[in-house]
Amino acid sequence: MSKSGLEPSQGNILVVDDRPDNVRLLSFMLVQQGYRVRKALDGQMAITACQTNPPHLILLDINMPDMDGYEVCQRLKANETTRDIPVIFLSILDDVLDKVKAFKVGGADYITKPFQFEEVVARVENQIKIQSLKLQLKQQNQILEQQNALLLKEVEKRRYAEVALQKANQRLQYLVVMDSLTEVANRRHFDECLQKEWHRCARDQIFLALILCDIDYFKCYNDTYGHLAGDACLKQVAAAISRAAQRPGDTIARYGGEEFAAILPNTNFEGAARVAERIKYEIQQLKIPHTASAVTDLITLSMGIATTVPAHRTSPDLLIAQADKALYEAKQGGRDRYCGSEIPVQVS
Structure with missing residues (x-):
């Protein structure tokens, strides 16, 4: 016994x-x-x-x-x-x-x-x-109950660790794709999204629009108000552009410095122009003072729009080049406006 x-x-x-x-x-x-x-x-x-x-x-x-x-x-x-x-x-x-x-x-x-x-x-x-x-x-039975209690505690600890790990991975993924200052997509994520949407829209033969945005006379703003104020301005502008393009498939990104970009799948030129109008409205509502601007005494944006139905044999660089050209025209035309055009459909 x-x-x-x-x-x-x-x-x-x-x-x-x-x-x-x-x-x-x-x-x-x-x-x-x-x-x-x-x-x-x-x-x-x-x-x-x-x-x-x-x-x-x-x-x-x-x-x-x-x-x-x-x-x-x-x-x-x-x-x-x-x-x-x-x-x-x-x-x-x-x-x-x-x-x-x-x-x-x-x-x-x-x-x-x-x-x-x-x-x-x-x-x-x-x-x-x-x-x-x-x-x-x-x-x-008492031993089994004790072991079961310990097992339940271990399961709970592992579950907590898994949740913490998942959150850490999500945070890491967020940091990889997001701009840390403005909390919109970074340039790397912009490039990936544009490439993906280009191929998807080429496959489905639907329009893809790109809006490039540039804060007017931002260097003068930094020189006048300081870089901390410049950072705060960039955050507010990014949030305003995000409010103007809220569809689940739209992507807002910091393109570089004071430049932002909006990728708009399944959007023709008229639809992209409406988004540009909303962006302009949201920026006006910010009422951020800019006494060093040659346009007005508030922060404004110049925007370039390009739209097309992508083709597999072409590159999204075509869309970027056309939007960049339109942005230049908007600046040459007096800023605080948008310009753009629709790229003729390329046969795949």
């Missing part, structure tokens, strides 16, 4: 009988088998003994004055401290109904008087073994 089991020398047995001779005889028999034996001569004494120091097994006489064995057993089974202690009834009564009643009130076994030594020992050993197995099972 394992260390968690009950060896005979560890068995703590309570013998309950109102007849001292029976108590002495049973005690002698059990001590000879290596059990530790305690004695009680009535029901109340037995209940008190069990509540004070619960035994591993109770040998309980049925026929006792004041409180019979049935009532003692019922009270023990009603108490959380003593309900799991097995009870072997001892009785001179051999009627089937008496035995049935004994099991109904919670008895584990039944020995008829006069008892035989071998029968008592066998039934006691059997109940001790059952109790030992129950104890082992209880201990194993």
Whole structure:
């Protein structure tokens, strides 16, 4: 038997009988088998003994004055401290109904008087073994519950770590593709998006528009207001352009320095012009002072628009060159405006 089991020398047995001779005889028999034996001569004494120091097994006489064995057993089974202690009834009564009643009130076994030594020992050993197995099972369940609790904690720690890692990866991905100052796409992401949209629009034979935006006289702005004010201006302008192009497929990027770009899939020249008008409106609403501007005393943008239906044999550089040319025309035309044109459709 394992260390968690009950060896005979560890068995703590309570013998309950109102007849001292029976108590002495049973005690002698059990001590000879290596059990530790305690004695009680009535029901109340037995209940008190069990509540004070619960035994591993109770040998309980049925026929006792004041409180019979049935009532003692019922009270023990009603108490959380003593309900799991097995009870072997001892009785001179051999009627089937008496035995049935004994099991109904919670008895584990039944020995008829006069008892035989071998029968008592066998039934006691059997109940001790059952109790030992129950104890082992209880201990194993406790160990499993502890291990399960530790496993749940480990699972929770790993889940938390996975969430933290996912957030870190998302943040890293964000840093890779976004401009840290303006929080719009950076030039690298712009190049990737334009290339991807160029091929997609060429496949679907739909329009692709590009708007290049340049803050008018931004160098003068930096020289007048300082670079911190210049950074704040770039942030506000980026946010304004983003508000003007809000479709899920649109991409706003910082093209370089004070230049921004808007990639507009499935957008012809008229649609791109409407977006340019919204950008101009949003910039006007910022009302950022620019006393060094030769256009007006507020921040303004010049914009160049290019649209086409891409072809697989051509490059998106064609769209960039046309938008850049249109931007130059807008600047030459007095700034604070947009210019542009639609590139003729190229046969794939």
